[in-house]
Amino acid sequence: xxxxxxxVDDRLLHGQVIFGWGERLQPRCYLIAxxxxxSDVWEQDAYRAGAPPGVRVEVRDLQxxxxxxxxxxxxxxxxxxxxxxxxxxxxxxxxxxxxxGINLGGRHAPAGSLELLAFLxxxxxxAAALRTxxxxxxxxxxxxxxxxxxxxxxxxxxxxxxxRE
Numbered sequence: 570x571x572x573x574x575x576x577v578d579d580r581l582l583h584g585q586v587i588f589g590w591g592e593r594l595q596p597r598c599y600l601i602a603x604x605x606x607x608s609d610v611w612e613q614d615a616y617r618a619g620a621p622p623g624v625r626v627e628v629r630d631l632q633x634x635x636x637x638x639x640x641x642x643x644x645x646x647x648x649x650x651x652x653x654x655x656x657x658x659x660x661x662x663x664x665x666x667x668x669x670g671i672n673l674g675g676r677h678a679p680a681g682s683l684e685l686l687a688f689l690x691x692x693x694x695x696a697a698a699l700r701t702x703x704x705x706x707x708x709x710x711x712x713x714x715x716x717x718x719x720x721x722x723x724x725x726x727x728x729x730x731x732x733r734e
Contacts, residue, residue: 571668572600572641575649577657578674581606582616582626582650585675589714590648591621597646598625602634602660605652631656635663654691658698661707670708673699673725683732686720688713691732700729 573594578586582599599620606612607630617626629637638660641647649667651657657671675688682690689711691699702709703726711720720728 572644572647572649574672575651575667575669576672576674577651577654577676579652579676581652582619585714586648586650587619587621591624593715594648596624596648598627598643599648599650600634600641601626601628601650602631602638603628603650603652603656604630607633631659632663635660635665638665638667654695654698654702658702661702661705670710673709673711674713685725685728685732686711696729696732699725703729 573596574590576586576590580586581601581603586599599616601607601616606616606628613626613628616628620626638649651660653676654673657665673689676682676690676695678684678690679692682692683696684690685696685699699709703722707722709722709725711725712718
């Protein structure tokens with residue numbers, strides 16, 4: 570199943586996604602796959618309020634998303650947003666296999682994180698999840714915005730090798 574974009578970004582739906590990616594891709598739906606947002610109606614309302622007019626925002630917890638991603642009614646018009654690499658690994662273990670690759674976007678610098686790229690900081694568990702996803706052949710690339718440089722799995726793997734944990 571091909572979505573417009575599947576993006577791992579710790580801020581989920583925010584200006585860079587809406588204006589940078591959204592203006593280029595023109596989605597009809599942002600689908601947030603996240604346990605925290607799925608359990609917080611206020612946060613769901615905030616994301617819906619921030620979406621452009623006429624664009625739906627759907628929220629699913631990870632288990633529900635795993636069970637239903639391949640029956641989404643409009644994959645060609647949808648941007649999927651996932652908070653972190655550990656969540657992506659969990660979805661992958663549950664059978665999530667989107668076509669077109671998975672974009673690693675903004676992962677900011679929490680305490681104890683390592684810089685893989687200027688916009689991509691990973692905690693040791695996230696680095697381990699990324700290594701596993703690459704080893705399992707998941708098509709990944711890091712790209713901040715549509716016009717920014719794109720770093721494929723090979724470059725990500727090389728940078729992971731150079732990280733000191």
